[in-house]
Amino acid sequence: MTRKADRDQIRRQNRSIVLQALRRNGPTARIDLGKITRLSPATVTAITSDLLDQKLIISVESDEPKSHQARGRPRTLLRLNPExxxxxxxxxxxxxxxxxxxxxxxxxxxxxxxxxxxxxxxxxxxxxxxxxxxxxxxxxxxxxxxxxxxxxxxxxxxxxxxxxxxxxxxxxxxxxxxxxxxxxxxxxxxxxxxxxxxxxTEALHWSDPERYSGTFTVIMLDYGVGMGLYLDNHLFSGASGTAAEFGHANHIPDGALCRCGKKGCLEAYLSDYALVRSASQLPEDTDPAEIKAGVEGLEKLIETADAGDENARKAFHQAGRVLGYGLARVIALIDPKRIVLTGAAMRAYTFMEKGVWEGLKDALVEDLRNNFTLDVMPWNEDxxxxxxxxxxxxxxxxxxxxxxxxxxxxxxx
Amino acid sequence: MTRKADRDQIRRQNRSIVLQALRRNGPTARIDLGKITRLSPATVTAITSDLLDQKLIISVESDEPKSHQARGRPRTLLRLNPExxxxxxxxxxxxxxxxxxxxxxxxxxxxxxxxxxxxxxxxxxxxxxxxxxxxxxxxxxxxxxxxxxxxxxxxxxxxxxxxxxxxxxxxxxxxxxxxxxxxxxxxxxxxxxxxxxxxxTEALHWSDPERYSGTFTVIMLDYGVGMGLYLDNHLFSGASGTAAEFGHANHIPDGALCRCGKKGCLEAYLSDYALVRSASQLPEDTDPAEIKAGVEGLEKLIETADAGDENARKAFHQAGRVLGYGLARVIALIDPKRIVLTGAAMRAYTFMEKGVWEGLKDALVEDLRNNFTLDVMPWNEDxxxxxxxxxxxxxxxxxxxxxxxxxxxxxxx
DNA sequence: GTTATTTTTTTTGGACCCCGAAAAAAAGTT
DNA sequence: AACTTTTTTTCGGGGTCCAAAAAAAATAAC
Known part of the structure; x- marks a missing residue:
């Protein structure tokens, strides 16, 4: 059963959205805060006066650049107190x-x-x-x-x-x-x-809530394999906080050797060392610790593929197929609206794309396969x-x- | 950004928990509603008087069985108006x-x-x-x-x-x-x-919120394979409402033929027809439509296994291994606190159990494997x-x- | 230079919701 | 009949939001 509600909840929530609006929009006049938050001007005045007392926000004493406005009482901008x-x-x-x-x-x-x-x-x-x-x-x-x-x-x-x-x-x-x-x-x-x-995942939601909201997932192929889940508009991290371990979800029983010691994890097919191992035609049980790959090795491999090397391209194609199977399982369990692929390996997505769709089609019945969007997003460390x-x-x-x-x-x- | 809060929210939420308390506890006096909901007696009177006006609840005009109480003003019980x-x-x-x-x-x-x-x-x-x-x-x-x-x-x-x-x-x-x-x-x-x-899944949460809350999942092996997800205290059904399709998550690329037409779905190893197909040593690509199994066929198979038949027992053991792999993938992605196994096939869980743990151990690194409880629950159609x-x-x-x-x-x- | 107009901000007053305390109600006990 | 106990209601107060009115602060017009 939900807890009882009281005034403090309203208080907190409305003050919180005012702070969020200021953080997202920078210095803002009260009238605009009202439009953004849909609170009445009277309420905005009351709340901001509180926040000013608490020194959480401050009035901007702008010297001149408030010019753009025709007439009427000039707006006084409020901003978060950085200190x-x-x-x-x-x-x-x-x-x-x-x-x-x-x-x-x-x-x-x-x-x-x-x-x-x-x-x-x-x-x-x-x-x-x-x-x-x-x-x-x-x-x-x-x-x-x-x-x-x-x-x-x-x-x-x-x-x-x-x-x-x-x-x-x-x-x-x-x-x-x-x-x-x-x-x-x-x-x-x-x-x-x-x-x-x-x-x-949180950053995507913050940067573009229109696009990245509701239920979506991020999969990062880089040094290792990472995943983030945004479900029903909240970051989801599971009961103990270890959810979204896409990389260590098993792909094939007794399959390729993974850095975690198990066999057949998706990471053992998709990560830097896995791609290098596959392109070098090393056996699947080669110890990942013996393969010097990393982001540098991965980028070298991408250059090789760009240059036309068949083994490199084949490695990416096969990884694409595996990724398709992995995505199919995520879709079956989670049903996200959007899947975002990112990480250093995405520079080679052209070599993987065909494989991804092959894998998806082989692994997942059509009824489940048509309700999502697949994005490939350039990687940004920031x-x-x-x-x-x-x-x-x-x-x-x-x-x-x-x-x-x-x-x-x-x-x- | 969250929406602004107003009084109506408090109103709705508190009235809602009063109704829930009445539905869960049956006829209840105002004083007890206060204890259950943690609302003050004054507020309970106000809210219930509203709900009485709306005819959502009614006063119990009990004739005598209010005896058990020593002295003081007798409690008047309130109950939901069934009509x-x-x-x-x-x-x-x-x-x-x-x-x-x-x-x-x-x-x-x-x-x-x-x-x-x-x-x-x-x-x-x-x-x-x-x-x-x-x-x-x-x-x-x-x-x-x-x-x-x-x-x-x-x-x-x-x-x-x-x-x-x-x-x-x-x-x-x-x-x-x-x-x-x-x-x-x-x-x-x-x-x-x-x-x-x-x-x-919803029913489990309703019946025993202590045990079934937070993040847990239900997997049902019966006629077909079903799954339910309760995440962060809410039923989760994905962006289009097709999440938790455990049965059609792929287990092995190009594996056993599934009723959905694809190859290698978990259902093709775990459901009624899959178990019968496996125990009868039919090829994996036998069309499920040609296998007359259903819950009856499954129960017959369980009896055969109970009677000591090796093929039947082996079929359950192998299905257990596959289930272990499936659970491992769920744990990697979702990290539930509890996994509940149910459905007609659970009557044969003794024959599956060893396989389940073998599969889990083979498929999942130990760091991810120790934060959940596995329940086997007798099946109840209701x-x-x-x-x-x-x-x-x-x-x-x-x-x-x-x-x-x-x-x-x-x-x- | 004064008045009008426009726009933003603040104040006022009202409604509503919850709560604590006091009062009322409705029994049993002495 | 007076006292005790328990439940329920009423009263008054505080807090929150809002609509409307008032105030403030600028430009535009004459």
């Missing part, structure tokens, strides 16, 4: 850590790429490394740790969002690397961790950060609006 | 149509099983048959068609909930059988259609109706509370 809170967003990939400091307006104040040693990183050794890196980063940015209210982390591999740890990832040698608890203890900030492709920022900002808003002390309002008249 | 509205719930399976008339309190007022000819039922011929059957059923029950505000239909096979039609089903010879539009036009009632296993009733009642509540004319309240004092 109301800060977020640190971190992306963890093999040997590399990308840190960004983001203010309350969603602007990236500073960012840093730094290296760490994935090969030795495990549950004991990594958290201190991460904490030290963040501590240094915050200090260099010139703000105090107390101003950081939220830390968001995205990692490749199997991330257990609920438990706040990385179960297994190419970015670490060990398993079950705790992240949320150590960071929370070190900084006192609210903290969460998510799979990197989930954040891409998406992960965009998604992290979107997620963090939403959590910040909730922090501010959630447990709020009742402030006296409108006492001067 | 406030009626729902017709219909289950369509091969050659059989089960109709139930359900009152606003969720009580089944009358029910009827009737036959129709699945072999000739198509998009043109079936809707009139269905309408006539419902019309007769309502007339026999002695209520007027205007009192029926909601019609809910559950069907086997591929159901497109959004379009309101059955895309393909063993219960029909044709494809794309429209249901919602014809029924809405004939009766003026709100109408919806869903897959039968979705309704089982679950489909229970789910339909639960769904219909929720929709009725929304009908009443959603587009409500503002009624004057408490004018006499």
């Amino acid at each position: 109301a809170a800060y977020t640190v967003c971190i992306r963890l990939s093999v040997n590399t850590m990308d840190l960004s400091l983001v203010d309350f307006a969603g602007t990236i104040a500073s960012s840093l790429r730094t290296q760490y040693d994935s090969a030795t990183a495990d549950a004991d050794s990594f958290p201190p490394v991460l904490i030290a890196a963040i501590r240094q980063f915050i200090a260099d940015a010139g703000i105090s740790e107390a101003q950081v209210q939220e830390i968001g982390v995205a990692a490749q591999g199997v991330v257990e969002t609920e438990a706040g740890l990385v179960a297994w990832s190419p970015a670490f040698s060990g398993r079950k690397i705790p992240v949320v608890t150590p960071l929370h203890q070190a900084f006192g900030a609210d903290c969460y961790i998510s799979n990197d492709t989930n954040m891409i 998406f992960i950060r965009t998604g992290l920022v979107a997620q963090s900002m939403e959590r910040l808003d909730m922090d501010f609006l959630g447990a709020q002390v009742k402030a006296p309002r409108r006492e001067a008249s | 406030a509205a009626y729902t017709v719930c219909i289950r369509l399976s091969v050659n059989t149509m089960d109709l139930s008339l359900v009152d606003f309190a969720g009580t089944i007022a009358s029910s009827l099983r009737t036959q129709y000819d699945s072999a000739t039922a198509d998009a043109d011929s079936f809707p009139p048959v269905l309408i006539a059957a419902i019309r007769q059923f309502i007339a026999d029950a002695g209520i007027s068609e205007a009192q029926v505000q909601e019609i809910g239909v559950a069907a086997q096979g591929v159901v497109e909930t959004e379009a309101g039609l059955v895309a393909w089903s063993p219960a029909f010879s044709g494809r794309k059988i429209p249901v919602v539009t014809p029924l809405h036009q004939a009766f003026g009632a709100d109408c919806y259609i869903s897959n039968d296993t979705n309704m089982i 679950f489909i109706r229970t789910g339909l009733v639960a769904q219909s009642m929720e929709r009725l509540d929304m009908d009443f509370l959603g587009a409500q004319v503002k009624a004057p309240r408490r004018e006499a004092s």
